[in-house]
Amino acid sequence: MITRADVDQAAARIEGRVRRTPVLKLDAANSPGEVWLKCEFMQLTGTFKARGAFNRILGCQERGELDPAVGIVVASGGNAGLANAHAATAAGVPATVFVPLSSPQVKVDKLRKAGAAVVQEGAEYADAYGLAVAYAEEKGAVYCHAYDQPDIAAGAGTIGLELLEQLDGVDTVLVAVGGGGLMAGVAAALEGHATVIAVEPENAPSLHAALAAGEPVDVAISGIAADSLGARRIGSIGFDVAVRTGVQSVLVSDEAIAAARTFLWENYRIVLENGAAAAYAALQCGAYVPRTDERVAVILCGANTDPAGL
Numbered sequence: 687m688i689t690r691a692d693v694d695q696a697a698a699r700i701e702g703r704v705r706r707t708p709v710l711k712l713d714a715a716n717s718p719g720e721v722w723l724k725c726e727f728m729q730l731t732g733t734f735k736a737r738g739a740f741n742r743i744l745g746c747q748e749r750g751e752l753d754p755a756v757g758i759v760v761a762s763g764g765n766a767g768l769a770n771a772h773a774a775t776a777a778g779v780p781a782t783v784f785v786p787l788s789s790p791q792v793k794v795d796k797l798r799k800a801g802a803a804v805v806q807e808g809a810e811y812a813d814a815y816g817l818a819v820a821y822a823e824e825k826g827a828v829y830c831h832a833y834d835q836p837d838i839a840a841g842a843g844t845i846g847l848e849l850l851e852q853l854d855g856v857d858t859v860l861v862a863v864g865g866g867g868l869m870a871g872v873a874a875a876l877e878g879h880a881t882v883i884a885v886e887p888e889n890a891p892s893l894h895a896a897l898a899a900g901e902p903v904d905v906a907i908s909g910i911a912a913d914s915l916g917a918r919r920i921g922s923i924g925f926d927v928a929v930r931t932g933v934q935s936v937l938v939s940d941e942a943i944a945a946a947r948t949f950l951w952e953n954y955r956i957v958l959e960n961g962a963a964a965a966y967a968a969l970q971c972g973a974y975v976p977r978t979d980e981r982v983a984v985i986l987c988g989a990n991t992d993p994a995g996l
Contacts, residue, residue, distance in 0.1 A: 687926050688836050693843035693875040696741040699748075700841060703740045703776070705729050707845075709852050709983070716953060718969060719976050722853060724985045726845055727958055731800075733988035734842055734868055735769030735832075741841030742830050743773045752828050754779050759827040761785070761811065761818035764793025765914055765990055766832035771802035782827065784818040786810050790913055792992055810907065812918050833867030834921030843871025849880075849983050856880050858976060860984045862964040863893050863935070864915035866924020868987060873931040880983075884928065884935040885968040887911045887943065887961075892920040893928060894935040901925070910940045914961030914988060938964055942971035950986075951996045959991035 707728050712721040730736040746752040757780035760770045767783035774781035783802045785794060787809060797804045805821075808814045811832075822829040831838055845868070849856055859876060863869045863884040873882040884893050889909030896902045902925050907916045920928075927933070938946075943960050946967035950956040965984050968974040976982050 688840050688843070688870060688874045688923060690874055690877060692836060692840040693847060693871060696737070696837070696840040697844045697847055699744050700737060700740040700844065704736050706848060709849070710954070719978055720981045721969065722983045724845060724849060724983055726985055726987050727956070727962060727989035731768045731772045732990040733765045733769065734845060735765045736772060737844050738838035738841035738867060739766070739769040739773035739830060742835060742837035743770070743777050743779070745837045746828050747777060752779060753826055756825055756827045757781055758830050759784070759818050759822050759825070760830040760832065761814040762832050764789045764797070765988055766830070767797050767802060768793065768800055768990065770830045771797055771800040775801050782821065784814040784821070786814045788913060790992065793990055796990070810918070811916055833865030833917065834923050836923065839867040839870040839923050840874070841871065842868045843875040845985060846872040846875030850876070853981065853983060855981060856983050857981045858883060858983070860885055860965045860968055860974060860982065862886070862915060862961055862985070862987060863924070864890065864961065865917035866893055866921045866928070868985070869893070869933060870921070870924040870927040872985070873927050873933050877931050882931065882933045883968065883974050884933050885965045885973070886935055886937055887915055887964055888937045888939050890915050890917070891937055892917050893924065894937055896920045896925050897928065897935055911943055911961040911964055914959055915964065936968050936973040938967040938971055938973050942967040942973070946970050948996060956986065957989050957991065957993050957996065958986055959988050962986050962988040
């Protein structure tokens with residue numbers, strides 16, 4: 687479980703290490719009301735993950751938990767690995783990244799360029815995760831979870847603090863959900879200030895299924911956003927914060943995600959990976975319909991993609 691206090695602490699720890707990303711107001715003709723885009727795809731390493739990675743690694747250093755000779759290990763579809771490799775290099779420690787065979791080659795290449803030792807095994811994230819945990823236990827490396835650790839989620843939540851400072855009041859924030867770290871951090875940061883809407887692909891509904899079941903459950907994963915939103919089960923932190931803060935989940939189809947990605951490119955020259963486009967897809971396809979007087983922010987959380995597909 688994390689709270690606003692954890693996010694405030696993370697903000698102080700990572701200040702000067704990450705970018706304060708801008709917000710962009712949508713043209714009235716292209717939005718159902720007042721809609722702002724939080725351009726987190728402009729973050730270091732191309733996704734929001736850098737925030738949690740820095741908070742985790744710097745926090746472990748402060749607490750004396752990190753062996754500088756062994757460093758950190760992470761299992762990742764690409765984005766968390768890239769963020770942790772970058773943060774580890776900045777902190778002066780080595781990084782080992784386990785990725786599933788389904789990871790896009792563009793992400794694997796970036797990992798190696800960032801200086802990480804890359805181990806590509808397993809059909810999906812769950813396989814890479816098991817291998818990374820075993821490596822951490824054997825070598826004594828600090829494990830950096832892709833989403834389900836307090837430091838990771840709290841670091842991601844600093845986006846919510848920035849939104850409170852950048853916008854003169856926000857009613858609702860839409861955020862794409864895979865494992866739930868970003869959603870948990872943002873919901874904790876905005877608790878008592880704004881409603882958080884979790885947007886999930888129909889083919890990867892980890893939070894949606896958990897809320898229906900009353901607990902995290904395994905779901906089948908497929909679809910165009912599986913590389914970044916393909917967690918088989920919502921993290922315990924994400925589930926707990928979602929229940930505590932009243933996060934609602936809406937589902938979007940692969941077709942809606944693709945249409946949103948194309949729309950943002952054609953109208954704003956914003957290049958997003960499919961998972962990041964899911965948050966805006968909820969508005970465009972009507973999965974979430976705001977009131978006419980509602981101020982909405984959409985977190986566009988990542989851009990590590992092949993633009994040739996646009």
